[in-house]
Amino acid sequence: MTNARGATAAKTVIVTGGAGEGIGGGVSAVLAEAGWNVVIVDLDLETGRALSKHLAGQGLSTAFFEADVTMPNCADEAVAFAQSNFGGVDALVNNAGIGMVKDIADVSDEEYRRIFSVNVDAPYRFSRAAVCAIPRSGGAIVNIGSVHALATLAGYTVYAATKGAIDSLTRALAIDCGPRGIRVNCIHPGLVPSPQNRELIRRFADDVDAWLDTYTLRKQLLANLPTPRQVGELVKFFLSDAASAITGQSIAIDGGTSAMLYER
Ligand SMILES: NC(=O)c1ccc[n+]([C@@H]2O[C@H](COP(=O)([O-])OP(=O)(O)OC[C@H]3O[C@@H](n4cnc5c(N)ncnc54)[C@H](O)[C@@H]3O)[C@@H](O)[C@H]2O)c1
Numbered sequence: 001m002t003n004a005r006g007a008t009a010a011k012t013v014i015v016t017g018g019a020g021e022g023i024g025g026g027v028s029a030v031l032a033e034a035g036w037n038v039v040i041v042d043l044d045l046e047t048g049r050a051l052s053k054h055l056a057g058q059g060l061s062t063a064f065f066e067a068d069v070t071m072p073n074c075a076d077e078a079v080a081f082a083q084s085n086f087g088g089v090d091a092l093v094n095n096a097g098i099g100m101v102k103d104i105a106d107v108s109d110e111e112y113r114r115i116f117s118v119n120v121d122a123p124y125r126f127s128r129a130a131v132c133a134i135p136r137s138g139g140a141i142v143n144i145g146s147v148h149a150l151a152t153l154a155g156y157t158v159y160a161a162t163k164g165a166i167d168s169l170t171r172a173l174a175i176d177c178g179p180r181g182i183r184v185n186c187i188h189p190g191l192v193p194s195p196q197n198r199e200l201i202r203r204f205a206d207d208v209d210a211w212l213d214t215y216t217l218r219k220q221l222l223a224n225l226p227t228p229r230q231v232g233e234l235v236k237f238f239l240s241d242a243a244s245a246i247t248g249q250s251i252a253i254d255g256g257t258s259a260m261l262y263e264r
Contacts, residue, residue, distance in 0.1 A: 019048035022197065024095045031239070042065075042067075092141045115159065134180070139183075141177070145167050146188055175248065186251075190254025223255075
């Protein structure tokens with residue numbers, strides 16, 4: 001990806017939910033270490049400021065934009081923030097997302113709307129804003145989906161539907177954005193340690209640590225859970241020139257979970 005603002009200027013990426021202690025933080029850190037200017041968009045003021053300060057303390061280039069991605073003007077304001085701090089936007093990572101484990105009969109309209117608003121409406125609005133801002137010389141978008149887009153479990157109807165939408169959004173956006181030189185790809189993580197995840201597992205398992213201990217044995221081919229930084233490395237690849245021939249694709253990073261028909 002060439003930067004229209006000059007070969008020596010660092011490129012700028014917006015990471016939604018980029019303050020998170022799971023995938024979001026891993027993506028922000030890996031991209032900042034790779035030389036990107038990282039605009040972290042998150043509603044968690046404390047964690048966002050702390051991460052931004054931590055990365056800046058290592059001489060890395062980040063700025064924190066406190067915002068709720070479901071607010072209608074949030075995406076345009078985040079792009080304007082990136083432009084005023086770093087001179088433009090070259091890439092976007094749609095990471096902010098919330099989970100839900102609940103029987104379909106118990107899901108209220110408000111809960112349904114909220115999860116679609118965070119997991120689907122916001123990536124759509126952020127992608128639209130980024131597409132209008134990314135220079136004609138090209139850029140890239142990475143959407144964070146989930147293995148629940150491919151196969152799912154009891155209680156995940158609404159969450160799985162949002163991640164299925166992200167998978168389709170990726171392909172459709174790639175088609176619209178290809179002629180503009182913008183590549184769009186999707187990463188489907190399996191189980192990656194995060195505070196949000198522990199909270200969801202608690203809904204169906206009394207002992208979260210015991211459940212996690214057996215998860216890799218039952219549900220993965222590989223011994224270790226994917227880490228937030230490993231997801232960040234995959235995002236880094238998709239944003240790099242090494243991926244300049246790849247668009248409209250989805251890939252799972254799940255230790256083999258989605259390759260199995262049954263539990264081991
Ligand atoms: N962790 C996993 O196992 C896993 C697996 C598959 C997919 N995912 C997806 O990866 C993404 C990251 O999940 P994670 O669990 O790693 O969490 P994370 O560590 O990336 O944290 C999510 C961040 O999003 C922020 N956020 C939530 N709602 C927001 C809103 N309305 N506005 C602004 N910020 C908001 C939170 O404050 C938090 O900092 C999500 O899209 C999730 O669905 C996660």
